[in-house]
Amino acid sequence: MSISTPPKEDTGTTPAISGRAQSVPSSPIRKLADLAISAKERGVKVYHLNIGQPDVATPPEFFQGIREFSEKVVEYGHSKGLKVLLEAWARYYAQKGLDVEPNQIQVTTGGSEAVAFSFMLTCDTGDNVVVSEPFYTNYGSIATALDIKLKPVQANPDLGYCLPAREEIENAIDDRTRALMICSPNNPTGTVLRRDEVATVVQIADERKLFVISDEVYREFCYEGDHTSIWQFAQIGDRAILLDSISKRFSACGARIGALVCRNTQVMDAALRLGQARLSTPTVEQVAAARLMDLGEDYYAQLADEYKSRRDLMFERLEQMPGVFCRKPSGAFYMMATLPVDDSDRFCRWMLTDFSHEGQTVMMAPGDGFYSTPGSGRQEARLAYVLKTDELSKAMDTLAVGLEAYPGRQDTGKP
């Protein structure tokens, strides 16, 4: 993050915590949680568009896996991941046309740990990763905790947050840059990178000898056209680090099962040593997760259909709201909308503390939390379409009324 580390200050009797711990930001997705609780205590129904927590049921195979766990002792698993899960995950990739060997997979505690591992594997203190902004907040939080810098390049809302031009990415690279990071389908924007965009990133990485860290946890959530994986680019070879997770596609966020995938044996060896340093990921959940990997294309198609109709509804309704600007995103289950408000953090708080319409309100994630450049994202908010369409429709009604009623309304300067 670009926020500089505040000086340590000892308050007399108590030693100060570290500068990095002071600098790790609150999650924009979770920081308003207490306001939502208070609203609910006042009897207000809160539609949660703030968090990427799907409401779709976790497939029954997962629960069967859990119930049938028959070991007498819940033992540590292998630090790399249980064999049954590594093999199942490789089968899943094969299904997607990606040729991944089990030994090219390191199981992680959620996608979160895969992000942390990818940063530790590529960067020493003070090194940096170039990433397009807005980006998933926790990239910034994890980088701050590890004393690694993220160097943002600006994705333009007017162009649907597609990747900036090649020169802009190249200009951001300096002698401390170790990796380029992409996330497609994107959190928080929902943007799906075109094949030529990924190819450009691959070319730059190839020329500048950088790793490419590719977060593909939303792979299944593509509503127009196919997903482009970093794994499809043969020439990137040893430089590609793919991050993955079962959280979203199997609606199993609380299982905390993710993966880091790489062809580079030096990376995989070091990833295993990082894995040994934290022993293993949850055993029961790994066994259960392995059961999900063979679900097949029908499952994913049905999932994408459901979210596509939600996206269409949310986009259509946002378009109808005067002053709201948004390009239709092609993937994930988020939209980054530009709102006609003075400050989206203030607006999101106000929606929870001062507003209700027919006993209901909406919780969103303020946009500035997805930027590291100070002052950016102040009129944006991330909306997750993780509710069924009838609920989502009511949430949109409520948001429309809220925007009209908000005292800090302010033009966006957009068409």
Place this chain on the structure above:
Amino acid sequence: MSISTPPKEDTGTTPAISGRAQSVPSSPIRKLADLAISAKERGVKVYHLNIGQPDVATPPEFFQGIREFSEKVVEYGHSKGLKVLLEAWARYYAQKGLDVEPNQIQVTTGGSEAVAFSFMLTCDTGDNVVVSEPFYTNYGSIATALDIKLKPVQANPDLGYCLPAREEIENAIDDRTRALMICSPNNPTGTVLRRDEVATVVQIADERKLFVISDEVYREFCYEGDHTSIWQFAQIGDRAILLDSISKRFSACGARIGALVCRNTQVMDAALRLGQARLSTPTVEQVAAARLMDLGEDYYAQLADEYKSRRDLMFERLEQMPGVFCRKPSGAFYMMATLPVDDSDRFCRWMLTDFSHEGQTVMMAPGDGFYSTPGSGRQEARLAYVLKTDELSKAMDTLAVGLEAYPGRQDTGKP
């Protein structure tokens, strides 16, 4: 770790991984795993004294908790931990005479994450933590991954690895020292700190304005006298950071449920932000873990009885082996023995590759992996007594024969 970071080297087509990733050591506990697998493939039975993986059954309450999990969606939990677990954990502490509020607990992904959080909360890059050596290897691995230094002070094997004298600890503290770390009962030595030893650490921390990080995951494994917790020292107040885990006491290592406990609101606030950066710990396992917290003193007493008889057996047998030196430890389920060998790493490998007795051999953790001071621990090995006494007895028979047969036998210079 004291190992200096090797320079990065780019191999032409492949970018080099980070210096820290190169420096994270292999686990001494797990690095010989492939040799054990090969031995088993040759038909040799391997007694695993290398790893602290208890063979005691996980209590049925845990499995009931898992089987009765009835949510339709495996959702993210609160980043601090599920309320049901926070409250249950506070009840557990009350049972132990420790007055801990639920809001003073941050649930972590195993004790491992609690260690990582405690380092990140107290140290910036290049800061250090003073710890007595030998220490649990993963303290060193995690510190290396985070670019934090451990400054070792020497615990003397001849004195049963008790804490070094006050002056030695004080001399190790420099202007980058942020915390003193203790682990009692100790991994890898089994040593239980006396109350006056903990009091000394508290006094030093008080005078020098340092945090005390106290790893108490083996609290229940005390065979002579009571356990002294850092929490019992009122004057340490905001400076005490207690690390905990359900892994050992409930034989639930694979559940990955731990905790960081602190009275300091600044620490707890930052711990929550670190928690948000990785979203949550496993939901199902948290629900199940909460069921274990009310098991009561009978459960712990029975557990300690079982391990005490194992300790007695292992110690008695080690004492009878010519040339082996060991003081009787009072806790945990480890012993650090000094062996009459030229190099314990070589000896431990040889036991797996070149030796068997009646089709059996023993796997141990070489001692040097628990030291950061180069050359230390070369005649020591950590032995975990995590097998039933009849198995343990056979393992000791096998070790005795192995020591006699080993070609690199060398005197220890000890009585």
